[in-house]
Amino acid sequence: MPKSSKKKKDKAADFSKAKLKLGKGKQTPTNVVDTSFKARSIALPSQSISHNTQDATPTTRRKLTFDDLTSHLKHYNANTRKDAIFGLRELLEEHPALIDLHLTAIVNSCVRLIGDEDAGVRKSLLSFMSWFLSRVPQEDILPHSPLLLLFTTSAQTHIFPEIRVDAVRFLDLYLEHIPTVVTQGWAQGTSGHGKRVLEGYIGLLNAGTVYGEGGDKGPIQATSTASVVLSPTSKLVVLRSLARFLEHALSISSNSTVIHGATQTIPTWFFSSSLRSEEAFSNFDSLLQPASTSKDTRLWEPEFDIDSSNDDYVVSGVSRKTPSPWSLHDLSDINLEDIRSNNDNxxxxxxxxxxxxxxxxxxxxxxxxxxxxxxxxxxxxxxxxxxxxxxxxxxxxxxxxxxxxxxxxxxxxxxxxxxxxxxxxxxxxxxxxxxxxxxxxxxxxxxxxxxxxxxxxxxxxxxxxxxxxxxxxxxxxxxxxxxxxxTRNQRKHPGSKNKSTTLAVxxxxxxxxxxxxxxxxxxxxxxxxxxxNALPRPVTSASYIALIPTIWALINDQNLSRSLDLLNAVVDHATNTSSTSSVKRHTLEFLGRLVLLESEPSVQPNIQRTFLASGSKIYRDWILHLPKTAWELGANNLPSTEIIFRLLLRLIQRRSSIIDLETLNGIRTRLVPYFMITHPTRGKLPGPFTKLPIGSITRRLALDLVSTMCTFATFRSEHVDGDGHDQTDPLVIAVNEATNDTIDEAYWISVSTKQHL
Incomplete structure (x- = not known):
């Protein structure tokens, strides 16, 4: 029964007419074919068909221009930002002229990634900045340094510790290229970013972030709110960067520069306590300073002409500079109160x-x-x-x-x-x-x-x-x-006790x-x-410089045997060190100052002189070694050669007790090959003197030394010509041969004649 009724309803539905409802349109038949269509555009950004072949704009291998890369540096995707950094380096390597053209745009785009939350982006940026800063002159990057330091110091206080550690790595780059800007105002805090940089270091090390605490308010306590403990590797990064920061900050604050290599000078501050005044220490400090590395070097002239164009000269081997004359009007304009105020500040x-x-x-x-x-x-x-x-x-x-x-x-x-x-x-x-x-x-x-x-x-x-x-x-x-x-207290208050304590080592x-x-x-x-399995390591230049204050403190010790043992080791090391070693110059300067201290008139009366008196024989052997060192140096290391000639000249001029007659004759004999070598088969050959730059300070000092030694010669022959030359002296003969028909011949004649008058 139900089946037959359902069939009847289905048959009736095929021929029934649908009733239209109000507001409804005519329904589309079910067998109608839909012929409508939609068109979409296809983007091909990396295809050559979309680019103008006539455009000469520099691009990368992926056909990205500089503007494309800077826009990608702001992309929300970390991989896109990292790829943009790689592309920027590729573009700048292929077209270096873009660095000067878009320097401001490059810096402005890159600084925003210093605090990027993606570690890969920060690592890529660090590599790029290391490459970029090495190719930009310092004077060009200095105007952008405030922006660099602003974003870097901000990253130092980031909530994520890994970003703060990476900010320290960026500071290492700045300390390598613009250290003065990084450390500016580190102690005063009035200007510059140095104070903020140092506070960032302290905060990372959990050593305290508030510098006003401590001191008179009680013991120093850690006040950092950082709850994250750094890993040993990250802590090492921070400590090393802090050490570099302090190296530059303390050297700049003491008006010195951080110099590496053979041109670095030895420390001399410990000699100041042995001299009577600051002026005496300044004069002593300048005795062995090489003038060949200074721009204010002046050549000695027999008769100085104030109207001549060459107003540079050296008197007795010491570089001097004549000040410009002041008029009465200039002197009247000087405000002494301003000078006092400036000194007080x-x-x-x-x-x-x-x-x-x-x-x-x-x-x-x-x-x-x-x-x-x-x-x-x-x-x-x-x-x-x-x-x-x-x-x-x-x-x-x-x-x-x-x-x-x-x-x-x-x-x-x-x-x-x-x-x-x-x-x-x-x-x-x-x-x-x-x-x-x-x-x-x-x-x-x-x-x-x-x-x-x-x-x-x-x-x-x-x-x-x-x-x-x-x-x-x-x-x-x-x-x-x-x-x-x-002593002063006992004089004023007899019977009183001294409350000061000293630390004994x-x-x-x-x-x-x-x-x-x-x-x-x-x-x-x-x-x-x-x-x-261990082998002794040679003393490096930096190690020797660091050891100099130690050597000075120990050779002034009251234990004479211990002092002499160390002094023998110092002299033996200086003698055996190769002339081509970077340590050689430091040994010459340090031992030279020790020897000069013996004849220094401004030495304090209470200075320990036992190492000088007992070490005279040791010093003489080392001094006799100096002409050989000068011969080996030749023209390869002018500052070291100049130190040798200045030292010998000073000792002879001061009539030092270390330079006795036997030592003087030994120096004269050993200096002959420096000017002229007599070979058994090849005859006379020019010595290292002829390889020195013509008219240089080093040449003039060598001639001054020979002329001064001729004055104190142990033998004086009657064979002296009108110019004062002893024609039987082997050293004079060698100098005559070396200066013959050269620009130094007139100078040699003038100084030798003046010395023999």
């Missing part, structure tokens, strides 16, 4: 900076000690199972301590400021290092013969020796000033440092080193 800024450095050292003290104590047991484990990260961390922390306290104690000695707290902090840090000294390789670590590890241990030993010498010099100075204060500690320095200079391994 400079003194005030120096005092403020000194206080700030001391406060910074106090802020970092706990962090540096805790880092050393955390890493030292692993770095110096007897089994040798130590990682390179912990060892580098210890080296970096020690470098920071050395830079801070060397500056503090040097300025305190110069300005007579208090340094009791600094001495206590330095002594505490040295106390933690002492159980591991001398630092050397052990066990499996020694068997690996890792050059980097051995160099790190040597650097640690040098730093420890320098810190100990700073403590010795400061303690000696404090003891001297304390005794003088006690243990004699055993001084012995260990002396033994290490002697072993290092003689090329021997320090005590306790595994001698089976």
């Amino acid at each position: 400079l003194a005030g800024e120096s005092s403020m900076e000194y206080a700030y450095i001391m406060h910074l050292a106090r802020v970092l003290q706990s962090t540096l000690i805790s880092t050393f104590l955390d890493c030292a047991p692993t770095a110096f484990h007897p089994s040798g199972q130590s990682s390179e990260t912990e060892l580098n961390m210890v080296v970096t922390v020690s470098e920071i301590v050395r830079r801070l306290y060397a500056t503090i104690l040097q300025r305190a000695a110069k300005n007579g400021k208090s340094r009791d707290i600094s001495l206590e902090d330095l002594s505490a840090f040295i106390g933690h290092m002492s159980p591991y000294f001398p630092f050397s390789t052990y066990g499996s670590l020694a068997s690996k013969r890792d050059i980097k590890v051995e160099q790190a241990f040597q650097d640690l030993n040098v730093v420890y020796s320098e810190l100990t010498s700073l403590l010795v010099l400061a303690a000696t100075s404090e003891s001297t000033s304390s005794s003088s204060r006690t 243990p004699s055993s500690q001084v012995d260990r440092v002396t033994q290490y320095v002697v072993h290092l200079l003689r090329g021997e391994l320090p005590t306790g080193t595994n001698t089976q």
Whole structure:
């Protein structure tokens, strides 16, 4: 029944007419074919069909222009931003002219990625900036440095610690190319970004972020709100960058420059306490300064003509410059009050900076000690199972301590400021290092013969020796000033007690440092080193410079035998060092100043002179070695050659007791081959003197030296011509041959005639 009714309804539906409803249109039949269509555009951005072949706009291999790349640097996709950085470097490498043309646009686009949340983008940008800054002159990048530092210091305080660590890596690039801008205002904070950069370092190290705390308000405490502890690798990145920052900041604040290589000069600040006044120290410091590297060099003229165009001259080997004459009107315009005010401001800024450095050292003290104590047991484990990260961390922390306290104690000695707290902090840090000294390789670590590890241990030993010498010099100075204060106090108030205390350095500690320095200079391994696989490392230029204050402090020791042992090692090292080594110049300058100190009229009466009196024979042997060094140097190292001639000239002019008649004759004999060589078969050959630049200071100094020595000759022949030349003297004959028919012949005749009158 139901089936038949359903069939009837279906048949009726086929022939039924649909009823139309109100508002409804006529329905489309079900069998109608839809013929409507839609058109869409197809984009082909990377196809050559869409580009004008006549356009000469520089593009990458993916046909992206500079504008395309800068727009992609703002893309929401991290991979697109990273690809844009690679494309930008590709475009600039192919078309270097675009760097100068779009320098501002490049910097403005890149700085926004310093704090990018994608690690790959930051890594790519760091690589690009390293390449980019090395190709842009410093004077061109300086106008953009505020923008670079603004975004970088902002990234230093980012909520994500990995972004803050990467910001430190960007600061390393800036310290390499624009260090002055990075450290500007680091102590005063009045201008520049230096203060913000330093605060970023301190915040990352959890050493405190508020610089106003501490000092007179109580002990320094860590006040950083950072709750994330850095990994050892990230902490090493921050510490190394802080060490570079302090290196540049402290050198700039002391009006010196950070120079690397053979042109670096040795430190001389420790000589100031041995001389009577600042002026005497300044004159002593300039005695051996090479004039061949200075732009203000002046050649000596027998008769100076003020109207001549050449107003440069050198008198007795010392570079001088005549000031411009002042008129009475000019003098009347000078305001003495302004000069006094300016000097007071400079003194005030120096005092403020000194206080700030001391406060910074106090802020970092706990962090540096805790880092050393955390890493030292692993770095110096007897089994040798130590990682390179912990060892580098210890080296970096020690470098920071050395830079801070060397500056503090040097300025305190110069300005007579208090340094009791600094001495206590330095002594505490040295106390933690002492159980591991001398630092050397052990066990499996020694068997690996890792050059980097051995160099790190040597650097640690040098730093420890320098810190100990700073403590010795400061303690000696404090003891001297304390005794003088006690004497004055006893005169004013008989029976009163002196309340000042000084830190005494243990004699055993001084012995260990002396033994290490002697072993290092003689090329021997320090005590306790595994001698089976280890080999002694040569002293580098930086290590020798760092050791100079240590050597000075130890050779002035009251223990005469210990002092002479070290002095012998210093002289032997200076004699045996190759003339082509970068250390040779430093040995010449340091030993030359030690020898000159013996005849210096402004030396303090209470200076320890035993090393000078007992070392005269040692110094004479080294002085007789100098003509050979000058012959080996030839024209390859003019500053070192100039130091040799200046030193010999000064000693002879001062009639130093070290230059006796036998030594003088030895110098004269050894100088003959420098001017003319007599070969058994080839006859007379020109010496290294003829290879020196014509008319140079070095040539004139060599002729001045010979002329001065002829005055103090042990033999004077009757064969003297009208010009004062002794024709039987081999040295005079050699000089005559070397200067014959040259521009220096007239100069040689004039100085030799004047000396013999």
